[in-house]
Each structure stands twice: as C-alpha cells, then as structure tokens.
Amino acid sequence: MVIKSTDLLTFLQKTARDQLGGFTEIFAPATSPWSEPRNTFFTPLHDSQTPLLDSYRTVDPVKILIYHIREQIQNNRNGVGKHLILGVKACDLKALLLLDDALKNRDVIDPSYAKWRDTSTIVSTDCGSIAATCHCTLVGGKPYAESDFDLNLAAFDDSYWITIGTERGKELVDLMSSITTVLPGQAEQWQRVVQRRERIIQELAQQNQPFQRRDGYLDMRHCGPQPWKEEATPCIGCGACTNICPTCYCLILNDESKEGTFIKERSYDSCQWNGYARVAGGSSPRPKMNQRFRNRYLCKFDYMYHNFNRIGCTGCGRCTEACAGEIDFRRVVKAVQDSALAGKNH
C-alpha cells in the first residue's frame, strides 16, 4: 500500500488535533532551532507541525520516550494514555528488542517500561540520509527496518510505501484509510524504495570503509590494557555516551518517600561514573577511568551478548556524536580487535 506524503501529513495533524484512534500523544522527529538543521528530535506533534520522517536517526534514542530519564516506578497509578511514535529508525527498533529482553520479556518486569511499551504504536521509517557517525551496517544492521515495527513507512518520490508489521499497525492503516486515501502499491514503486535503500547502504559502506572490522567480538576481552589506556585518554568520564545509547538502561533508584508513603523513582545511571559500582566502604571494581571505558565496550559486545544473545550496539553512532573527547567508537572497536588478535598471534 502507498500513501502520499501530503495525505499522511493531513492524517497525522488530524489525529493529533482530535486524538483519533485514542492516541493521546504523537511523537515525531522534528528539527530544533537550537541544533544543526539536519538534526531531529522526537517532539510532541501539534496539528500545525510538519514532522521530518526521512532524515537519519534522531539525536536522542527512542528509549527516552519509553524508558524515561527519571520516572516514578511505584505507586504510579496515573494512566499513560496511548502513544503514536513515528520516525523510529531500524537501529532504535533493534535497541528496543534488547530493552524488551532486559525489562519486559523476563521473570521480573519493570512496570513503568512495560506500561509505556504496551501503550505505544511504533511507526518506523527508512533512513533517507546518514549521519557522520552512522554505522549500522558494521553491526549487521540496515538503514531500514524489515521487522519489529507496528508499521513501516518507506519514502519514495512524494509518497510512502506502507508495510504492516502487527495488528496494531493494521488498525492504524484502517484509521488512515477512513480519513484519507491509501492506494494499492505498484511493483514499480517498490523498485523505487529498493533503489533508495541501496543508495543509503552504499553511502554507509563508503563512510565506514576505514572502520571495517572482524566478525565476532568475544576476543575483545583479551586485549591488553595498553590500547584501552590510549583510547580512553581523551575520555572525561561524563557519561554522555551511555545516557544517549539506545540500549543502555542502567538505573539508580532515588527514594522520594514522604508522609508514610514509600515512593521510588528511577533515573539513568552511567557505568562511566566513578561511583557506579563502588560499594559501601569505598571498594570499586573499576576505580580507573580506562577500566570503566573498557567496561562499556565489553558490556556492549560481551556481557550483553551473554545476557541476551544479542550485542548492545546498534551502530547508531550517537555515543561518538555525544562524546566531548571526540572519541570515535568505531575506531576504538577496530583498534581493540586488532590488538586482541595481534596478542593472540604472539
């Protein structure tokens, strides 16, 4: 199926204005006057706004809409409504799978995450351009989604090719059809989508040529301390990389109990901060910055792989974008892999 961009916009604006389909809030990527013109941020959509669905991934990951930066997790009886989140990219969909494993699909469920996840309809869109740090193809990803969405919109010419992923996605298309025109798709139009996708893959391949790496990451733990120390030198330990990472979900609990009621809030923590793993009495497994720096990489490629059978890097490149020390994540992975392999051969 196919919908014209202008019709989609009309549909979204009407939905935002009249809360059609029961959606109490719609989030879509939009530019910000305070940021670079190509950068987008998930922004509550108003009926006069035009979302930017075809750029590269948003600056903040979709995590911030579902696993909030700070949130009350107990005695929280407020309803959260129903949410429509548009413009999620394939990298963030992949991240949601890991967050689901960590927070939802297990014996113990994070009640707040589950609530937001279950009330959100996710509409993914293809990447129409790439950021300088994008490298999804280095970790087996693609700049477009083939699964794990409720609905996918793939741009071509002045339209979107619609792919339904779930029952929720189908309901959304039904809602669209009731308001505006949804046409059957033509094979020739699909070819235009494929061409566009191939072009972006080419761009990614070219951009990441210098960072080509080996398959398999479990050797990284055998890399000696020296490369880690060198790579960590510019790191100031601010934790921006972990807070902006779509798969980092480490939390701290803040006690906000008052007047005889126990209230807990959780907020993001960062393994890059000195106090992160410090125990009472002052002992810490990673007192030095370069140890904490190493921990982040091993968490992504080794520990999370053992925990969830998937790596914790989606190739979104946000950590590199956010880094005050201008550390390129791709370069570090390559350097560490090379060094681990060299050590093995000696």
Added chain:
Amino acid sequence: MAAPFENNGNPVWLQNPYAVIPAVIYDVVEESPLIRTLRLKPERPMVFRTGQFIELTIPGIGEGPFTPSSSHFVSQELDVTIMKTGFVTEYVHRARVGEIVGLRGPFGSHYPIEKFVGKDVVILGGGCGLAPLRSLFLTLLHEAEKYRSITFLAGAKSPKDCIYKDEVSGWRKYPNVQFKRAVDVVPEGEKWDEDVGVATILLKKLKIDPADNPAIVCGPPIMMKYGTFDLLKYGFKEENLFLSMEKKMYCGFGQCRHCVIGKYYACKDGPVFTYAQIKDEEDIWE
C-alpha cells in the same frame, strides 16, 4: 520441615519488584562501635532462604542491599546487621526503635543447606561479613543434629569490633559446634584470650577432611580472596566453596546492571556463588 520459600509460592516482588513492605524497628543491638543490628517486624512475613538478601529503605534517604542475619526459619521477625560505612548506613545508625523502614525482596541465590546434611560444615568470615553467616549458622543450628559438625571461624579487627558477643557462649554449648575467633590486634587495655591474627590463621587448627565438605566464606574483599585461596590450598573443592559476593546490588533482580560480574548478576545469579562458577570472571575480588 519444608523450606519456607516453597510454602509461600512466588515471592511478592514478582508482581512488582519495587514494592516495599513496611517494617517497624522493635529493637536495636549495638554490636560494635561501627556495627549494629536492627531487629525488624515486617508488616507481613518476610520469607527468605539463608544467604538471600533484601533491600532496606530508610524513607526519604535511600536504599541498600543487606543480608538478613537471622535464621530463615523465622519470618515474622528479621535481624539485619549493618556497618556504618556510607550515606544510607549513616542513617541506619541514627534510626530508633519504633521507626518504620521499608523492605524489598528477598532476592538472589541462597546457601544450599540441603547439600550440607551429614557434612562437616566450615564457615569462615570477618567483620560485617558475619551477618549472612550468622543467618546461615542460626539456620543450621535450628536442626544442628542434621550436620556432622559445624565450625564457625570468625575474624575481627580488635576485641571491641567482635560482634554477636552475647550469643557466643550459647553457640558453644552445642556438642557438634565449634566457634573460634581471631582478632587482628589486641590494643592495650583490651582483654582477649582467644586467637590473634587474621581470620585465616584459624584454618591452621582445622581438623576436617576437605574432600567432600562445604566451606562458606564472607567478609571484606581481601579476606574473601585470601580465605578462598587458603581453603583451596587446604584441599576444599572449588565447587564446595560458597562465596557471598559483595557488589553494588541496587535493584535486586538483574535490571540495573551495577553488580554485573562478567555474564553474571551478583543479585540474581548470586550473591551466593561457588568459586567454580565465578573463578574465571573479572574483578571478582574488588
């Protein structure tokens, strides 16, 4: 008697892992200048297995992981022995009888006491590490006749740092129980007629065949490390060495990741690990 955990079915926290059970402090025992035991009555029974831990909330201040120090055969009341060492524990030490605290849990793995039946059980601990070991010890004493012998080797910095002082003579009355203590130093003016040295020196007097018997260790990191190595040297098997690992266990059920030891979570897969399980992981002694 069946283990209490099974009688209770699923723990409460499976429904909401952040649910807090209010508990009133009905007694406080000052064990040493830095260590005190809070004796708590939870609003509903806190059913746990020895070695598991709970999260204790001081309302408005914060929360920390502590292992109950009482027997798991008692669930109407709960003892928690806590050292003053940081922000939350500072407030634990200011708490008074009658005040309300919060409990979450129990979380994590427990000591497999069913495997200890008919065995010579060796317990080695130091400092505030005696807290979980007291729970284990009291749980074993509840059916002391089931075990061939129970040897509790306890270390402290100095005589005044020894905890559970009033209970020692009672423990020593059991025919198959030995309770030995060592202190690092005896400052002038303090009385001490037991061993002097680090806790591991007590192993030298041990007369137990290590081949098939369990040893349980808990204490400060350095004691854990050398205690484990000495027990291995003595001949205990890696799979019979049970360690209570201290990590920053924030949430208690493997979400927050603070206590990750390689592929394990100390809170979910531990805190009780066998040495065989974790010996190849990184940073285990820190």
